[in-house]
Amino acid sequence: MKKIVVLTGAGVSQESGIKTFRDSDGLWEEYRIEDVATYEAWENNPHLVLDFYNQRRKQLQDVKPNPAHFALVELEKKYDVQIITQNVDDLHERAGSKKVLHLHGELKKSRSSIDDTMIYPIDGWELKWGDLCEKGSQLRPHIVWFGEAVPMIAEASRLSMQANIFLIIGTSLNVYPAAGLVHYVKPQIPKYLVDPNDCKIGDTKNLICIKEKAGIGVPLLIDKLLNDII
16 A cells, blocks of 8 residues: 655645734734743743633634645545644644644643653643643653654654655645655655645646645645555
8 A cells, every 4th residue: 555645734624713923813913922932922921821721622622624634634544644744733633634744833732841752632622721731740741842852753754765656745844843744755756835825845846736725725636545546
């Protein structure tokens, strides 16, 4: 069974109604990155950081997977599908995808602020000041903040090297190290980019572009892959 590795970004979740960070009406218009998405922010104003992610978690309860998420699940009928996502929501899992690697953490989880291996599911949408791990430290969002290491990047790189087909969906490829994963894919492997914007990734070879939003472009691409049209 051929292995398809899929790199997804904010453009996939956006069509479910989740605000992205980089659009003109996105989350960064309301908050400074430095105030909510760095370890320094956590040290300086943990209550603001907790509230920021609580509000995102609350919003996540009201949105649903969209056609792009469901189309990727259909792909599992014929291929070994591995999703690598930059998104922190659980929409891929809720749609039914079996293999999902989260590069930047998971919104519905918390972890110890002194032991990164202690990770917990969040019941509901609220993580409160005073919620502690077994070691007595405050629980923080299980999110990779700007300036922090990306623990899963080595595994994502390894998976990218195994791809027989590589899909890139809804990501600007502006955030590293995630943007560098395409360079781990073997040059001869076909790569498909679904994005309504410019379709070019440096000198990436064997790149086929579908200039559509994820909700339209992904079902079209998956239909062709399932029917051996491409």
